[in-house]
Amino acid sequence: MNRALTRWGLGGLAILSSIVVFLVPFAFIVTTAVMDSRQAGEFTLAWPRQFQFVENLTTVLQTRDYLLVIAFINSTVLTVVSVTALVILGAMVAFVLQRRKSRLTGLANFLVLTGLIMPPAVVPTIWVMQKLGLFGGMPGLILIEITYGLSFTVLLFRAFLATVPRELDEAAIIDGAGPLRLFFRVVLPLLRPVTVTIIVVQSVNIFNDFTNPLYFAPGDQNATVQLTLFNFQSQNLTSYNLLFMDILLITIPPLIMYLLFNRQIVAGMTSGAVKG
Amino acid sequence: MRGRRTVVSALTILAITSVTACSAGSLGSSEDTDGATKITMLTDADEGSQSDAKAMVAAFQKANPGVVVDVQAKPSGTDGDNLIKTRLQTGTMTDVFTYGSGSLFQQIAPANNLAALTGDAAVAKVDEAYLPQVSVGSDVYGVPWGNAFAGGVMYNKKVFEQLNLQVPKSWSEFLATADKIKAAKIAPVIQTYGETWTSQLFVLGDFHNVAAAAPQWAADYTANKAKYATTPAALAGFEHLQEVHDKGLMNSDFASAKVPDGLRLLASGKGAMYPILSGVLPQLEQVAPDNVDDIGFFALPGPDAATNGLTAWFPNGVYIPKSTSGPKLEAAKKFLGFVASPAGCEVMAASNKPTGPFMVQGCSLPADVPQVTKDIQTYFDEKKQSPALEFLSPVKGPNLEQLCVEVGSGISKADKAAALYDQDVKKQAQQLGLEGW
Known part of the structure; x- marks a missing residue:
């Protein structure tokens, strides 16, 4: 009796605390997003006195000539292209580093690690991009995101590759597979769990990135969704209802990704982490 | 065979998406300038600042058909300050931009980064009380944007x-x-x-x-x-x-x-x-x-x-960076001259309720301002x-x-x-x- 009480009590407590930590903030976003501007200014968790879902939605979408729509297109392109390239490049680098040990491996590993350690400096990076003619456009920004994400991706892939038996590669080579075929047909499919992890983690990272788009791709034509948040706030006047509607719209894509890939993320995380 | 197909399809996806990446951005900007001088302007992203800028630009373009001004946005606060400094430092600033006056203005190294307007028609009507806020030594660099x-x-x-x-x-x-x-x-x-x-x-x-x-x-x-x-x-x-x-x-x-x-x-x-x-x-x-x-x-x-x-x-200033030159510089100066004129004040007063007096000669407040503004x-x-x-x-x-x-x-x-x-x-x-x- 007593033990059952403890068990149920603890379980209930855990559920309750997760509700408080995860659902209450979300409820706050949703309710504020449908309020009128006056009630939203009170900044409290309350039932909306007046539902303005459609009005707020259309206002947010129409702000500054449908900037949010352009921003969503830009963010989608940025995320999809960067993550695709990250996965392919990261897996290739990790495959070579893991399988073909040579004198340069140590140096290459060190360089990958430096990518994680060294903070990127904005102004020199912009100079380099200007020299290369890449500044202020989507291709340049995509390259930036790939560069900043590559180290982490390589590390994850490399750790996971250690768990893939070498015999599989050898069998494929004996069967006559060339290097590309070996990589794309044998190795890449085996990396599925960690690939899902990387896709989710990096997508959320890149989708939510604020500073890189701000500095490396100025101008409205390059705006990403995070930059649209500033349309609704300033020192003297903040429209919380519109701001939260924007946040709600922006939160949806990463949320859907998490819901769809939840199980694979956890599987990929643990399988990459235990063995090294 | 199937292996190669995967490679090819992966590469095509990459190629297609990077092509759309280039065109996606151009969705919003209008390209029909018809040989007019096109200048860009940077101001805060929030609704109030944007509508002020848009109203000013609309009135300016009506008075100066040869110039088109494209209004862009930046975040306010520290992020915005850093962005301004970064863009000035890398020579990628818009042709006209708004920024704080006084000590904030001194922090962006005006003598190195901004175009001097001393003696220009653009600053002729600026109130004398305001001039020191946008000057280094005897050189003037900006005009007031909005009211005090x-x-x-x-x-x-x-x-x-x-x-x-x-x-x-x-x-x-x-x-x-x-x-x-x-x-x-x-x-x-x-x-x-x-x-x-x-x-x-x-x-x-x-x-x-x-x-x-x-x-x-x-x-x-x-x-x-x-x-x-x-x-x-x-x-x-x-x-x-x-x-x-x-x-x-x-x-x-x-x-x-x-x-x-x-x-x-x-x-x-x-x-x-x-x-x-x-x-x-x-x-x-x-x-x-x-x-x-x-x-x-x-x-x-x-x-x-x-x-x-x-x-x-004092109100923020409007400035022109050194990186702007030629006909764009002329157009930008014209724009600043319009901002610092009674016509510019009228646009501002109509766009949002003034919170204090304008710092431009010949400007007066409209009659229907709030009590706070009257007291000030x-x-x-x-x-x-x-x-x-x-x-x-x-x-x-x-x-x-x-x-x-x-x-x-x-x-x-x-x-x-x-x-x-x-x-x-x-x-x-x-x-x-x-x-x-």
Whole structure:
């Protein structure tokens, strides 16, 4: 009796605390997003006195000539292209580093690690991009995101590759597979769990990135969704209802990704982490 | 075979998406300029700033058919400051941009980064009081964007009427007034430390009184000859804040309240006096549209009723970076000339309700401005105003708001906070390379 009480009590407590930590903030976003501007200014968790879902939605979408729509297109392109390239490049680098040990491996590993350690400096990076003619456009920004994400991706892939038996590669080579075929047909499919992890983690990272788009791709034509948040706030006047509607719209894509890939993320995380 | 197909399809996906990446951005910008000079303008992203800029651009393009101005946006606050500095440094600034005047303006190294407008027709109509805020030495670099505003006390006139109170003109009168309000179970002084910048008003908004007591103080302060902690007139701001806390004159939720909460308290008559910048007027209109005209404005009182006057903040400036040249530079100068003209003021006044006077010759306020603006205009008309310290001295430490929150919350004492602020300022002055630090 007593033990059952403890068990149920603890379980209930855990559920309750997760509700408080995860659902209450979300409820706050949703309710504020449908309020009128006056009630939203009170900044409290309350039932909306007046539902303005459609009005707020259309206002947010129409702000500054449908900037949010352009921003969503830009963010989608940025995320999809960067993550695709990250996965392919990261897996290739990790495959070579893991399988073909040579004198340069140590140096290459060190360089990958430096990518994680060294903070990127904005102004020199912009100079380099200007020299290369890449500044202020989507291709340049995509390259930036790939560069900043590559180290982490390589590390994850490399750790996971250690768990893939070498015999599989050898069998494929004996069967006559060339290097590309070996990589794309044998190795890449085996990396599925960690690939899902990387896709989710990096997508959320890149989708939510604020500073890189701000500095490396100025101008409205390059705006990403995070930059649209500033349309609704300033020192003297903040429209919380519109701001939260924007946040709600922006939160949806990463949320859907998490819901769809939840199980694979956890599987990929643990399988990459235990063995090294 | 299938292996190659995967490679090929992966590459095609990459290729297709990178092609769309180039075209996706051009969805919003209009390309039909027909040989007109096209210049770009950068201003804050929020709705108010954007609609101001759009209205100004529309009026300007009507008057100058040969020029097209494309308005772009930047975040406000620290991110925006960093962005401006980065873009100036890398030569990628838009042709025209708005930014703070006074010490903020000094921080972007105007002589290196901005195009000088000295003697240009664009700056001919700018008010003389404003010129020092956008000048280095004898060179002028900008024109005012919008109107001036003031730091002082917003008060509820209805509460004052009911309790039969007068606007206090000296600090002792202020305390007496506050006591009477407190006796009527109304919060006398509203403080909102949920937004820390609001805590500085007692110190920054008191500068008129400092200048009245010691006219040379700002120059001495810049030269490291005068300190907050050792000048009684300057220390008074910190002391007033401590006094307000020690006497229990604040609203009960001062520690977490935000500006809208403070304005709501004020408009509803549950609070009587709110030391704040008049720039929050648009927010007052959003929070309490029916009570805007119940709210008036007076300057933070000093020791002497005879020298009572207002501490004024000057509007942001519009500048042209050095990277702009040729016909674009001409067009940008034309735009600045339009901004600093009575026609430009009219556009501004129509776009949002002015929170203070314009700094352009020949401009006047429309008749239907809120009571707060009228009260501020009175101080300007009577010439009982002086600029805030940040317009006279580039020295401003980053931690003043935290120190003021400590004093206002009773965590720290006035003299200690003033001494700490003097230290805080030292680092910044050394960074600016000022003499005597």
